[in-house]
Amino acid sequence: MITKTPKKKRQQKQGMLDNVMRQFNHAADIIGLNANIRKILEVTNNELVVHFPVRMDNGEVEVFTGYRVQHNNALGPYKGGLRYHPTVDIDAARALAMWMTWKTSLAGLPYGGAKGGIQLLPSKYSQSELERITRRFTYALGDNIGPELDIPAPDVNTNPQVMAWILDTYMSTKSPNERSKNMHVVTGKPLGVGGSEGRDRATGFGVFLNIKFWAENKKVDLKGKKFIVQGFGNVGYWTAYFLEKEGAILTAVQDAFGSVYNEDGISVEKLLEYSQANKGSILGFADAQAIENKDFFGLDCDICVPAALGNQITAENASSIKAYLIAEGANGPTDVEAEKILLKKGIDIIPDILCNSGGVIGSYYEWLQNRNGEIWHLEEVMEKLEKKLRGSFSRVLKTSKERGVDMRSAAFIIAIERLEQAYEQRGIFP
Numbered sequence: 001m002i003t004k005t006p007k008k009k010r011q012q013k014q015g016m017l018d019n020v021m022r023q024f025n026h027a028a029d030i031i032g033l034n035a036n037i038r039k040i041l042e043v044t045n046n047e048l049v050v051h052f053p054v055r056m057d058n059g060e061v062e063v064f065t066g067y068r069v070q071h072n073n074a075l076g077p078y079k080g081g082l083r084y085h086p087t088v089d090i091d092a093a094r095a096l097a098m099w100m101t102w103k104t105s106l107a108g109l110p111y112g113g114a115k116g117g118i119q120l121l122p123s124k125y126s127q128s129e130l131e132r133i134t135r136r137f138t139y140a141l142g143d144n145i146g147p148e149l150d151i152p153a154p155d156v157n158t159n160p161q162v163m164a165w166i167l168d169t170y171m172s173t174k175s176p177n178e179r180s181k182n183m184h185v186v187t188g189k190p191l192g193v194g195g196s197e198g199r200d201r202a203t204g205f206g207v208f209l210n211i212k213f214w215a216e217n218k219k220v221d222l223k224g225k226k227f228i229v230q231g232f233g234n235v236g237y238w239t240a241y242f243l244e245k246e247g248a249i250l251t252a253v254q255d256a257f258g259s260v261y262n263e264d265g266i267s268v269e270k271l272l273e274y275s276q277a278n279k280g281s282i283l284g285f286a287d288a289q290a291i292e293n294k295d296f297f298g299l300d301c302d303i304c305v306p307a308a309l310g311n312q313i314t315a316e317n318a319s320s321i322k323a324y325l326i327a328e329g330a331n332g333p334t335d336v337e338a339e340k341i342l343l344k345k346g347i348d349i350i351p352d353i354l355c356n357s358g359g360v361i362g363s364y365y366e367w368l369q370n371r372n373g374e375i376w377h378l379e380e381v382m383e384k385l386e387k388k389l390r391g392s393f394s395r396v397l398k399t400s401k402e403r404g405v406d407m408r409s410a411a412f413i414i415a416i417e418r419l420e421q422a423y424e425q426r427g428i429f430p
């Protein structure tokens, strides 16, 4: 049966792939990327689509569609998250996998890029159904993932618990003396099963650090600055947590259920407590007023952190934005047309492949610990993360100044040049 995707959804999905390709081509043109290497990088290496049956709590069977797209592994094993969301499809997975390749390359990690997930709305399913869906998906992926081949991690609507189910299922398919060698098949695991200290906050901490480095460079004091956050999940919450600790004031939040606003400030911890007790929704939070979703991005503030889905800042709402800094916690939140408008208005954008790279760097530290049988302390992880991100931020800023380009183009240039060098040195088999 062929099902039709509603027009708006279709535009958003096509938009993500179109966006990442336009970003890539723009940077490739600036550096005059070797035409043969461009041909390799503009397509994905492998694309896996699996349909698998799962028994529901009521005894009925439902068939799900899962995806894993492996874009490139010239620098190391494929790496990237698994998303559980109705918008997951092959184009979304392709776009997000490509962003992962640029992100890991920019961060100087020994990884390539991948992404995947299942097209579903998790809130429709019980915890035990989600467990069976996850385990059966892992089984369907089989040896297309692996600790030295392709290493998934959490993304939208997946969390350490989901990673633990993947780990357990994957390890259960191995012979007993092989099992513990496979601990690093996923990252973002709970601490009790090989997770790393600090991985929970790594992405949000990284978004915060990038904002801090930007502020240091611009000689802006973050104390008292107002910020708004779209998405109050892993990335949105931890970003808000660290910004609030620095003295900045959270004035508005939007999540999948709606938007809330208080110009005098919203307590990050109180909002977290409320949403946890309210099935993950911020709606109805007593210390803020509900506002229309369409008014969110136009709110008066200094910093805007999109930390939910792709294509949220578009030509439709870009000109209403009042923030002077956009720090992209999400992947692909700003489309190319919106970016042109924002840059013209003099708004700075810390691009996703830099801004949210703390997550994959934290995942790399978890992978290294599992691989080497080590356990690092929280302070050690956070220090390493800060040092690495400072290096990335400085490189992007330097390239942006030297080339006279915006930060996204600079970040793409660094990422693509590293891949170009790898291909030039290795050559093409056979």
Ligand code: NAD
Residues within 6 Å of the ligand: 154, 155, 156, 157, 158, 203, 230, 231, 232, 233, 234, 235, 236, 254, 255, 256, 257, 307, 308, 309, 310, 329, 330, 331, 356, 357, 359, 360
């Ligand atoms: P999450 O599932 O923990 O949280 C997602 C949040 O977004 C929730 O608050 C949800 O209500 C909200 N949301 C969903 N649909 C929305 C909509 N249409 N409008 C507004 N809000 C909406 O997910 P996460 O892990 O925090 O990921 C958020 C973004 O950050 C994604 O783009 C993801 O790819 C990116 N990212 C995540 C990580 C990570 O380590 N988790 C790393 C890098 C990038």
